[in-house]
Amino acid sequence: MADGEHGHGAQAKFHAMVDGTQEDWLAIAQASAEFGRGLPDRLIAHMKLLEGDCGGFAIDRLEHSLQTATRAHQAGMDEEYVVCALLHDIGDTLGPRNHADVAAAIVQPFVSERNHWMVANHAIFQGYYFFHHLGLDRNMRDQHRGHPDFEYTAQFCHLFDQEAFDPNFKSMPLEAFEPMLRRVMSSPKRSIYLREKVA
Secondary structure, X not given: OOOOOOOOOOOOOOOOHHHOOHHHHHHHHHHHHHHHHOHHHHHHHHHHOOOOOOOOOOOOHHHHHHXXXXXXXXXXXXXXXXXXXXXXXXXXXXXXXXXXXXXXXXXXXXXXXXXXXHHHHHHHHXXXXXXXXXXXXXXXXXXXXXXXXXXXXXXXXXXXXXXOOOOOOOOOOHHHHXXXXXXXXXXXXXXXXXXXXXX
C-alpha cells in the first residue's frame, strides 16, 4: 500500500516481526526519521508541563530549569552543556523518584559521555546541599569520588543547579533556548540504531 492508513506514508505489512521484509523496515525507518525530527517540539511541550509546579520550592520547576540554563549560558558554557542544564530536571513529571535517570536517557544519544554522566548523576551530587536535612547522607556522592567527571558534576550543581531557586533572578525565556535545543537534539551521536561510519 503506497499510503498509510492515516495518510502518513508507507507502512509495514507484517503483523509479527518475524515476517518483516527489507521493504517493511525501510518504511519504518523513514517514519522513524520523521518522528525523530519532532523530538525538540515534544521536549519543549514537556518542559511547559513543569510550569506552575513548585513542589514546595520558591519557584516552579520550569523556572528552576530556565534559571539553571541561563546561569550556565551567562557563565559561557557551551551549547550542549546549556541544553543539558535546561533539560536536567525534565524527568520530574514522569520519574519523580529517579528524575535524573529519565533526563539522562533522553539526552544520552545527543551529548558527550561527560555531559551524559553529569545529567545522570546530578541528583546524588545535588543531595550534598540537603540530604542531611532529611536524615540522609549528604556525602552519598562520595561513592563516585575518583571518577573523571566527579568535579565536573559537582561544579554543575554548585554553580548552576543549587543556586537556581531565586524568585528575583531574571531568566531567559524558554523560547531563547529553543534554537540551541533544536541543534543539540537533532543529530544523535550514539545509538544502537546508527550505522557505524566507515573510516
